[in-house]
Amino acid sequence: MIRTALIAKAGAYLIATLMMFYGETSMASSLRLADPAELAGHWQLSQPAQPAKHCALDLELNGTLGAGAECFSAWLGDSAIGWFPEPDGIAVTGKEGSKIIFLSRQKEGLYQGTLKSGATIILQRTP
Template sequence: MASSLKLADPSELAGNWLATPRAAQDTDKSPLVASNECLIDFQPNQTLGAGADCFTAWLGEQAIGWFPEPDGIAITGKEGSKILFFNRQFEGLYQGTLQSGRIITLKRPTR
């Protein structure tokens, strides 16, 4: 059976994305605040450019690349395996959950 989800072309997702972490239960006690936002460059060749160190710090392992999936965006590590998945919420907004339960939103920055 064919899927109704369209696989995005990498060129549609390449470019800058704003990544913002928050606690699973968004409270004032969360140690992660808006100042922890990172601008991450999703390069056309499906590698991560500037800002990739944020994913690396949040995940505890090196984030190297990315690829589109029908329902989101996958972030890959050194071995090319998926280390984080962002579910598509709607056009230009994705959300992923770290093993710690912290949620990271990924959205296109406003111009």
């Protein structure tokens, strides 16, 4: 009786583990990693809570930040140097190459992130 209960419990754990593993795998495979060429170009950064605050920002094809990096760095309180695409957004990196902020994809050409202060920032492609 106890043996049967233990086998059933072990089976339940195995099934739950497999469901989590295959669920994560199928979810990750449904997100497409954008090509850097699709994201490179001119963007506008803004803070919705402070409409007058905005910066132009260039995402360079080589994975670096171009014009506007100083303005963005001031908002972040850290030196923003580079960027790379992730399946669900854009990661911005600092001097050591570590991710300092993640901008989540909201829709085509619109990304949103949260500063350390808790303020929301919007990155939107400029026409």
